[in-house]
Amino acid sequence: MVQGLSSKLGLPDLAKVGELIKKMPDARTIDRLIKLFDQIERVSKVAPDLTQVITLLNELNTIDIAKLKETEKLLKRVEGILQNAPAEIIELLKTLKE
Numbered sequence: 595m596v597q598g599l600s601s602k603l604g605l606p607d608l609a610k611v612g613e614l615i616k617k618m619p620d621a622r623t624i625d626r627l628i629k630l631f632d633q634i635e636r637v638s639k640v641a642p643d644l645t646q647v648i649t650l651l652n653e654l655n656t657i658d659i660a661k662l663k664e665t666e667k668l669l670k671r672v673e674g675i676l677q678n679a680p681a682e683i684i685e686l687l688k689t690l691k692e
Contacts (some may be wrong), residue, residue, distance in 0.1 A: 619627070637644070656661065676684065 657665075
């Protein structure tokens, strides 16, 4: 009788509705999904920066370890020079960058 009524009204079979309800996630799973989507949204806001980081990491993976150590030493020397440099020189370097 119920099946005849549901078919006359164009409603889905009750067994199918029951299966769909069983497949629906519980509250705990829904909460986890919401947290996951929040994290995905935050990551997507910084995605261009992450793309640059990934590109840099891929480039670093292709460089020889000895060259990386030399580059690290050079960067430390540059950092030391910049820390002791007068403000006028730093401003000049910033204008060159732009």
